Amino acid sequence: MKEIRLMKGNEAFAEGVIRCGADGYFGYPITPQSEVLEYLMAEQPEKRTGMVVLQAESEVAAINMVYGGAGCGKKVLTSSSSPGISLKQEGITYIAGAELPALILNVVRGGPGLGTIQPSQSDYFQSVKGGGHGDYHLIVLAPASVQEMYDFADLGFELAFKYRNPALILSDGAIGQMMEKVEIGEQKTRLTTEEVNEKYPWGTTGKNPGKDRRIITSLELDSAKQEKFNQKLIEKYKEIEKNEVRYEEIQTEDAEYLIVAYGTSSRICQKTIQLARAKGIKLGMLRPITLFPFPKKRLAELANQVKCMLSVEMSAGQMVEDVQLAVNGKIPVDHYGRMGGMIPSPGEILKVVEQKVK
Amino acid sequence: MSEKNINNDIIKEENIVFKKTKLLTDNEMHYCPGCGHGTAHRLVMEVVDEMGIQSDTIGIAPVGCSVFAYNYMDVDMQEAAHGRAPALATAIKRLMPEKTVFSYQGDGDLAAIGTAETIHACNRGENIVMIFINNGIYGMTGGQMAPTTLPNMKSATSPYGRDVKSMGNPLRMTELVAQLPGTYYVTRQAVHTPAAVRKAKKAIRKAFENQKLNKGVSFVEVVSNCNSGWKMEPVAANNWMVENMFPYYPLGDIKVPEE
Numbered sequence: 001m002k003e004i005r006l007m008k009g010n011e012a013f014a015e016g017v018i019r020c021g022a023d024g025y026f027g028y029p030i031t032p033q034s035e036v037l038e039y040l041m042a043e044q045p046e047k048r049t050g051m052v053v054l055q056a057e058s059e060v061a062a063i064n065m066v067y068g069g070a071g072c073g074k075k076v077l078t079s080s081s082s083p084g085i086s087l088k089q090e091g092i093t094y095i096a097g098a099e100l101p102a103l104i105l106n107v108v109r110g111g112p113g114l115g116t117i118q119p120s121q122s123d124y125f126q127s128v129k130g131g132g133h134g135d136y137h138l139i140v141l142a143p144a145s146v147q148e149m150y151d152f153a154d155l156g157f158e159l160a161f162k163y164r165n166p167a168l169i170l171s172d173g174a175i176g177q178m179m180e181k182v183e184i185g186e187q188k189t190r191l192t193t194e195e196v197n198e199k200y201p202w203g204t205t206g207k208n209p210g211k212d213r214r215i216i217t218s219l220e221l222d223s224a225k226q227e228k229f230n231q232k233l234i235e236k237y238k239e240i241e242k243n244e245v246r247y248e249e250i251q252t253e254d255a256e257y258l259i260v261a262y263g264t265s266s267r268i269c270q271k272t273i274q275l276a277r278a279k280g281i282k283l284g285m286l287r288p289i290t291l292f293p294f295p296k297k298r299l300a301e302l303a304n305q306v307k308c309m310l311s312v313e314m315s316a317g318q319m320v321e322d323v324q325l326a327v328n329g330k331i332p333v334d335h336y337g338r339m340g341g342m343i344p345s346p347g348e349i350l351k352v353v354e355q356k357v358k
Numbered sequence: 359m360s361e362k363n364i365n366n367d368i369i370k371e372e373n374i375v376f377k378k379t380k381l382l383t384d385n386e387m388h389y390c391p392g393c394g395h396g397t398a399h400r401l402v403m404e405v406v407d408e409m410g411i412q413s414d415t416i417g418i419a420p421v422g423c424s425v426f427a428y429n430y431m432d433v434d435m436q437e438a439a440h441g442r443a444p445a446l447a448t449a450i451k452r453l454m455p456e457k458t459v460f461s462y463q464g465d466g467d468l469a470a471i472g473t474a475e476t477i478h479a480c481n482r483g484e485n486i487v488m489i490f491i492n493n494g495i496y497g498m499t500g501g502q503m504a505p506t507t508l509p510n511m512k513s514a515t516s517p518y519g520r521d522v523k524s525m526g527n528p529l530r531m532t533e534l535v536a537q538l539p540g541t542y543y544v545t546r547q548a549v550h551t552p553a554a555v556r557k558a559k560k561a562i563r564k565a566f567e568n569q570k571l572n573k574g575v576s577f578v579e580v581v582s583n584c585n586s587g588w589k590m591e592p593v594a595a596n597n598w599m600v601e602n603m604f605p606y607y608p609l610g611d612i613k614v615p616e617e
């Protein structure tokens with residue numbers, strides 16, 4: 001029988017992490033994501049699966065612990081919220097530069113600076129355009145439910161290991177804090193260090209007799225070699241864009257107008273669609289599940305079908321730039337957003353849609 | 359001794375008293391002639407070899423002159439971001455408690471940008487070996503002032519000498535971590551004379567042996583020279599080190615386990 005539980009998004013993620021067989025979590029408290037660390041400490045996963053949980057002295061230390069663990073081929077992660085994720089950027093770019101798999105959760109709150117502890121979607125640019133220094137991309141997943149908070153722990157690791165690239169789950173304070181029912185999956189078995197050594201021969205688990213030592217580094221002083229490495233990364237990102245685009249379409253079959261929204265905004269917009277349809281407006285939605293890779297091909301196709309698109313985000317307008325790039329001037333693309341922890345209502349968004357329809 | 363007096367009969371395997379360290383690679387070291395890093399690398403690798411733990415050892419290289427330590431040490435290694443080696447070592451050891459984990463850092467890395475990581479790894483009592491090379495200067499970036507630069511000592515960023523009133527005092531990190539309950543063995547060594555090298559090796563050996571006891575951090579500082587950064591010839595740099603560094607950073611054990 002399926003196991004169903006009522007959980008907060010942050011707790012569901014933490015349970016998902018244990019169940020998917022993670023080896024280690026390294027974190028630091030920050031609102032609104034502290035439940036991840038609290039849940040893990042209370043659950044004592046070292047007794048359940050042998051998973052290591054450690055409260056680090058800082059966000060910086062936590063992400064560098066993730067680097068160390070990932071460098072051994074272990075399944076390790078951290079979580080934080082916006083100001084903490086800014087601190088982690090050093091480690092994240094090193095992890096990308098050393099081609100290590102790792103999972104990072106950002107339960108976004110409003111900024112800039114210390115900002116607010118209320119939900120926001122203002123870290124989109126930071127997540128999909130880099131964040132740290134250098135040419136790199138993260139694989140970015142955007143959950144829109146507590147179930148997806150649970151599911152994306154496993155999916156995030158799967159993609160991170162498939163491409164040896166850090167994956168980031170871009171959530172927000174609403175998804176992290178709200179409670180919904182969650183279907184809990186089976187407990188996956190953690191790999192032993194010997195199995196990790198077999199499966200991920202690049203990991204530093206101790207030099208195998210007769211084999212070369214393994215070195216985890218992001219340093220290359222020879223410009224020609226560094227450029228070659230950068231090109232290798234670009235090829236990898238192309239491969240990710242080819243294979244891993246994920247999105248959900250809601251009532252797009254006959255849509256004349258399209259909302260593009262992810263996470264909490266997409267949940268609110270579902271209601272807006274109902275309200276609009278009741279008024280005879282053929283409104284649909286594309287919800288990107290992966291923000292990198294972005295569903296630009298599908299959006300370009302939909303630009304041939306709908307009259308205009310509206311990017312609804314709890315930000316000053318960030319994802320709207322990627323929608324505009326995908327549509328490439330074919331139809332008007334506008335943005336509607338609230339900031340500072342303010343959450344738009346379905347009716348408020350409907351008014352914006354109605355203005356566009358006019 | 360003239361050539362005809364050499365007794366060729368003594369050139370036998372059992373009479374050889376010094377060999378190339380097995381666990382140092384054949385890569386040509388980039389360190390300046392006279393620098394202490396090469397000797398410190400050798401001692402760490404000799405200890406790993408003699409303890410037979412090469413296949414169980416993971417090392418962490420820092421940012422600084424020894425950023426390329428992984429080119430010379432024939433063990434699995436990770437290159438950390440500046441100052442973060444103790445964070446990497448913490449995770450590696452906790453995820454694989456059966457392995458031997460050591461970090462190798464300079465004074466800018468360990469005692470400036472990585473102060474938090476150093477203190478907290480020591481305070482948590484991570485079961486790791488921390489090797490700390492202190493030459494009182496940032497060598498790799500061209501001889502700038504370090505947290506360990508002596509009062510009135512000239513550097514690229516203290517060209518008139520370190521004025522402690524405005525630039526702060528040199529940090530005795532080793533005495534500081536010795537105060538923390540998480541450190542098990544804390545010592546300060548040097549590698550400028552054969553006698554010092556022998557003592558330093560004994561200390562490093564002890565540090566690595568301690569790791570099996572699961573009693574916390576073993577912290578070995580090696581006071582070293584930087585003839586390029588100090589703008590001195592190697593012998594003069596060593597003499598300067600003895601006369602100026604040792605009084606501020608006295609050699610010897612600072613915290614030893616109770617027998």
